[in-house]
Amino acid sequence: MRLVKGNNFISLKDYDRDDILSVMQGISSYDDQNLKRFIPNNKKKLIANLFYEPSTRTSSSFYAAATYLGHEILSINNVQYSSVAKGESLEDTIRTLASYVHCIILRHSEEGAAYSAVQVSDVPIINAGDGIGEHPTQTLLDLYTIYKEFKRLDRLTVALMGDLKYGRTIHSLIQVLDLFDVHIHLIGPHELKLPLQYYKKEYIESTMLTENIAMSIDVLYITRVQKERGAVGNYAFTREDAMKLDNKCIVMHPLPRNEELGDWFDSDPRARYFEQMSNGLAVRKYLLGEILG
């Protein structure tokens, strides 16, 4: 199983189709059970949840996953106020923690931080997002939401809508979808176009969700304008857009959301963003299960 090769989980970059599909099945086996059930564990571990950047959603989801699996968690948030403020390098912090715990879940603001951590750690590192780098567990839960709905990742048409420039989840998702037979539509304002480096295949581009696109897609994936990363631009999923969409098209969003996706759509049977978020628990339980045994 390549996922836990070397016991770290850092990137999806060298995963192939078969890897991804077998991960999907693995997550599915966790998802088939009650996600909030405590699983007896006579080999419990101590896991550090080391978050340099705040992220309630991701840290809470890892915390819950580890807890239900019977592990203990040492939460370290707001690292900016601690020894790091005394100039400590990430490497020394990782070395320190690695001598206290059995596994480190790392969220960091700098691309490549997770790789750096692996170099000096005696215990497994899980990448919970490193700046504009990757956020591989988010990508897995996005993929799993699609897989759970359609029982496949091939023969699908997916529209990615919104901030295609700064949206890390988009960049990550698109690379994995490219492994499969997926038609991709890119929809968004000119100012927020996908950076050139992510154009690996031919994508169909437009500035709005036309009726033609709306009728043809299986998934509409909307993202937030990453204002905190400097994005400027406006777009929103409207009631007219919703009416154009096919009945079987699901609507996803990585959350948090702002004005681009109103809560008027929440009760629509095609809305999948809350389920998507809740799939994060299955993904993280699977991952910790694979890595910690």
Add this chain to the structure above:
Amino acid sequence: MRLVKGNNFISLKDYDRDDILSVMQGISSYDDQNLKRFIPNNKKKLIANLFYEPSTRTSSSFYAAATYLGHEILSINNVQYSSVAKGESLEDTIRTLASYVHCIILRHSEEGAAYSAVQVSDVPIINAGDGIGEHPTQTLLDLYTIYKEFKRLDRLTVALMGDLKYGRTIHSLIQVLDLFDVHIHLIGPHELKLPLQYYKKEYIESTMLTENIAMSIDVLYITRVQKERGAVGNYAFTREDAMKLDNKCIVMHPLPRNEELGDWFDSDPRARYFEQMSNGLAVRKYLLGEILG
């Protein structure tokens, strides 16, 4: 039992005399045991302690209560730094957490936040204080301190002293005391008078603790000037005041305290504020016990 109606605990507003008295007995049954004993629990739950406003006392007390009952706690403090900073609504945060945990304890700065949370949550919500709204577990521990002392909530004379304008605990307590045969004295500076809406019965008002009042009261409840809410005014419980008080009169304070209650009184046998605080553990154990089974 109305307390856990709908499985949420939001407000004491629609509690009647009998409800309150049965709650007092329930708390008492927890208080009769060693409060710091771990109770074996084969139905443990994961509880989120979601504090938008910091409150060491309340969050610690809930944390301890849940831990002694054998539950697990996911603590989320300093929410201001996390996804909320990305503009997430309270409702979306609640929806997210509700998919990870079995119960949410919510402290928020805005009145009505707890009600809003209930509307979107799949799991029980416990109100740990919402702005100038309510702080019902504080009120329960205030009431229980009186009940524990006198074995009744009727035929009592209570003086509320200090910041009657901004003191949320006063507003909340007065409404429940009005259900019982309690004579209430209001003592405080003109600038910090009780807002009109809380005058449901006739209260005896004065600007200082006179000898007459001091001799007649069973409970002296002192509060802090809520400077952070804009209160201006000064008052303090003095050694002369203490000498006027009857030997059986107990002195309460919700803590934290400032200059209005000096530590010279701490060893006085009539001081009950530390016991009052420690009663918070019994109250919260009872509450979690009722809600989570």
Add this chain to the structure above:
Amino acid sequence: MRLVKGNNFISLKDYDRDDILSVMQGISSYDDQNLKRFIPNNKKKLIANLFYEPSTRTSSSFYAAATYLGHEILSINNVQYSSVAKGESLEDTIRTLASYVHCIILRHSEEGAAYSAVQVSDVPIINAGDGIGEHPTQTLLDLYTIYKEFKRLDRLTVALMGDLKYGRTIHSLIQVLDLFDVHIHLIGPHELKLPLQYYKKEYIESTMLTENIAMSIDVLYITRVQKERGAVGNYAFTREDAMKLDNKCIVMHPLPRNEELGDWFDSDPRARYFEQMSNGLAVRKYLLGEILG
């Protein structure tokens, strides 16, 4: 055993040679086992980790130690944002917590805070560092690192190098080393000389690590410039210094480190600072074991 006299652990000031040696043996017995093993505990306790000052290393190490011993931990960080901000005294915070938990680990910015806490606490207090006062568990782990290496604390020559003026770990360590037959070299810039009050014996002073000193020492203990306490000055352990050192001389550092100790030395067989840090886990497990049984 004086260590847990009165059940508190506040200072090493009144420890004598025999006390220290018996503590070393006690720590050793924990260190002989797998430090990351969970020890079954049917008398588990709830411990408050009360940190007024952030210190990831110390709080994490206590957290891990308590967790492996089967205890529960209530973590209170960033106290500056909580009831303390409402003007609460340390004493009231301690009284509050003491009514919820079985033991309090206290880190505070003011000298003497741990003593003040003991005066009002019903439960054991462990000093995790109080300002420029003491940080006794750090001193124990420093001593234990030396003891573990040489199987003795006598007949040793130790060089303390760097910020001798503000370095609390230095001040604390020197006082305990003075109990033993240890020759001490002080090496550092003039601006950062050891304060007069710590000169209890005769120490050999110099501004640099000469070849003569380097050849004669068993331990080189380097510290960081405490810029956050106002220290000004520069020094660094260089490759030339490393070449002068005897093969059996170990190099220690309390971490975090800055430019005074480069990572080029990390793989040198004489480097002990990571082991030193990891010894913190054994020290804290021993201490909690002694105090909580």
